[in-house]
Amino acid sequence: MTITEKILAAHAARPRVTPGESIWVDVDILMTHDVCGPPTIDIFKREFGEDARVWDPNKLVVMPDHYIFTANHHANRNVRLLRTFATEQALPHFYDVGTPRYKGVCHVALAEEGFNRPGSLLIGTDSHTCTSGAFGMFSTGVGNTDAALIMGTGKIWLRVPQTMRFIFDGALPPYLMAKDLILAVIGDIGCDGATYRAMEFDGDAVYALSMQERMTLTNMAIEAGGKNGVIAPDAVTLDYLRTRTDAPFEVVYSDADARYYSEHRYDVSTMEPVVAKPHRPDNRASVVEVAGTRLDRAYVGSCTGGKLEDFIAAASVLKGQEVVIDTYIVPATTEIGQALHTTDLDGMSLHDIFENAGCLMGQASCGACLGGPKDTFGRNMAQEVVISTTNRNFPGRMGSKQASVFLASPLTVAASALAGVIADPRTVLV
Amino acid sequence: MEQYIQGLAYVVGDAVDTDQIIPAEHLVYSLKRPDERRMYGRFAMSGVPKAEQGLPFGNIPFTAPEAYHSRFTFIVGGTNFGCGSSREHAPFALTEAGARVVIAESYARIFFRNTVDGGFVIPFESEVRLITRIRTGDSLALDTTRAHLTNHTTSEVFLLRPLGDVADILKAGNVFNYARQAGLIPARP
Numbered sequence: 001m002t003i004t005e006k007i008l009a010a011h012a013a014r015p016r017v018t019p020g021e022s023i024w025v026d027v028d029i030l031m032t033h034d035v036c037g038p039p040t041i042d043i044f045k046r047e048f049g050e051d052a053r054v055w056d057p058n059k060l061v062v063m064p065d066h067y068i069f070t071a072n073h074h075a076n077r078n079v080r081l082l083r084t085f086a087t088e089q090a091l092p093h094f095y096d097v098g099t100p101r102y103k104g105v106c107h108v109a110l111a112e113e114g115f116n117r118p119g120s121l122l123i124g125t126d127s128h129t130c131t132s133g134a135f136g137m138f139s140t141g142v143g144n145t146d147a148a149l150i151m152g153t154g155k156i157w158l159r160v161p162q163t164m165r166f167i168f169d170g171a172l173p174p175y176l177m178a179k180d181l182i183l184a185v186i187g188d189i190g191c192d193g194a195t196y197r198a199m200e201f202d203g204d205a206v207y208a209l210s211m212q213e214r215m216t217l218t219n220m221a222i223e224a225g226g227k228n229g230v231i232a233p234d235a236v237t238l239d240y241l242r243t244r245t246d247a248p249f250e251v252v253y254s255d256a257d258a259r260y261y262s263e264h265r266y267d268v269s270t271m272e273p274v275v276a277k278p279h280r281p282d283n284r285a286s287v288v289e290v291a292g293t294r295l296d297r298a299y300v301g302s303c304t305g306g307k308l309e310d311f312i313a314a315a316s317v318l319k320g321q322e323v324v325i326d327t328y329i330v331p332a333t334t335e336i337g338q339a340l341h342t343t344d345l346d347g348m349s350l351h352d353i354f355e356n357a358g359c360l361m362g363q364a365s366c367g368a369c370l371g372g373p374k375d376t377f378g379r380n381m382a383q384e385v386v387i388s389t390t391n392r393n394f395p396g397r398m399g400s401k402q403a404s405v406f407l408a409s410p411l412t413v414a415a416s417a418l419a420g421v422i423a424d425p426r427t428v429l430v
Numbered sequence: 431m432e433q434y435i436q437g438l439a440y441v442v443g444d445a446v447d448t449d450q451i452i453p454a455e456h457l458v459y460s461l462k463r464p465d466e467r468r469m470y471g472r473f474a475m476s477g478v479p480k481a482e483q484g485l486p487f488g489n490i491p492f493t494a495p496e497a498y499h500s501r502f503t504f505i506v507g508g509t510n511f512g513c514g515s516s517r518e519h520a521p522f523a524l525t526e527a528g529a530r531v532v533i534a535e536s537y538a539r540i541f542f543r544n545t546v547d548g549g550f551v552i553p554f555e556s557e558v559r560l561i562t563r564i565r566t567g568d569s570l571a572l573d574t575t576r577a578h579l580t581n582h583t584t585s586e587v588f589l590l591r592p593l594g595d596v597a598d599i600l601k602a603g604n605v606f607n608y609a610r611q612a613g614l615i616p617a618r619p
Binding site for chain 1: 445449450453455459461462477478479509510513514515516517518536537538539543544548595605606609614615618
């Protein structure tokens, strides 16, 4: 069996499962946020009663992150609804806005708070929940109804997916990041190339990546339609976990004779920096092909491209330089936001490097990745041409239907911010 | 799930993602309160670029400006309909606008699941690329049991893919009713 099949079998209390069959599984962690939490709570109460208790308060994680720094009163009301519910249910894992507990983007915060554990099964009301699979676990996104059923019962039905295996070999050149690898995969197989399937990432080049970079790979499995993305745990995973949790877990690996739907091999030493052109994540082009495209703004942020290492990469390019277009810096979480002040490159903090370069500094949240209320920091309002480290560039994704969004790595975005046109990071990295 | 559904077609292209079905800025409204939930009907499909709104013509809004309900019962799409986010607000918005059925060549996994488990629009699949055979405003009739679609405007008949094992959840109304009928969760309080 593959790692995905093994985890699903274990959570269905069965010795084995076969791709294609539907099974009921036990959920270890359910995560929800301010956009999908309130309607999930409504359904939970409709189906289980106004006074119903969640199945296990220790397994429900509530992380408001989408529409936080806005005056929109409906959005603010939704955070209050989460607060009321967390009090009613005495939830220990509520990360409330305006308190020291506030985290920001749930997919990154789940890792930081130790909820991502090998072998476990995590469901979230957000499509990028697949990010957690970087920790050798099964994770996927669902809607409000499925989440409400889990809230009441701790269970969900899942169809066991076939697994596609992506093997990356070779040494990663300094001008490439995990974002280039996953954009290449999505460009190869298309936005629906992995629909209903698991995407397992494997190979020396994957295990040479940090956890943050691995999370970029699994994060964008959904952009190829994948049900989950997964990377087997190794020493890097266990090192990360040691500082984040003392909860028990069980590492699971794919069997040597596991059956895969398909196998795709990449030699990362020969790959190139790439972008996804407007308006689809699979509309791949090499940076060389689109270099010189005029830009209005650059954006570094989100669950995909707003992690500390994304900012270190961007700062390594921006250090001592000035951006020539509006450049937005939005840390995924408050922990990362603080680390911008305490992490130095050549004696200067990342925060100061960005400020000196003329960047606009935002607060930890999903920010403009998905547009959001009109007053969202960095939101597109007109016909802007944007280069962004985020994950989607469908029409209107960052706010305005008339805007055009190119997706790229933090290195490529930073190089482009200095040039005002799409620029190859190889031209600025020394 | 009713056996016979009739109404007008609204045709869109490939990879209509959930931001096109319901733009993220509108996700702040309650799905429960009547004064707010109707906003989902107003803004359903409003993220589709104008040139692709109501193919092959374009510039046909799914819900007329200032209205809360659509005159279209069927949404006909291409491949990977509903890709993108997991927001259940997307199938909810289509239902709130009055749509009953989506017919696409293929679906994104989470959208398809949400339509079924939440008991919203019925998601049929077509092997034929219907977006080149049906035009916005055509009059359609669907036999959901036989997966039999008639375009009364052109007199063409299409056999859609059977719904398969999700039909049981659709017949039950939603996943809660299904789970209760199967004895998986206790009766409603």
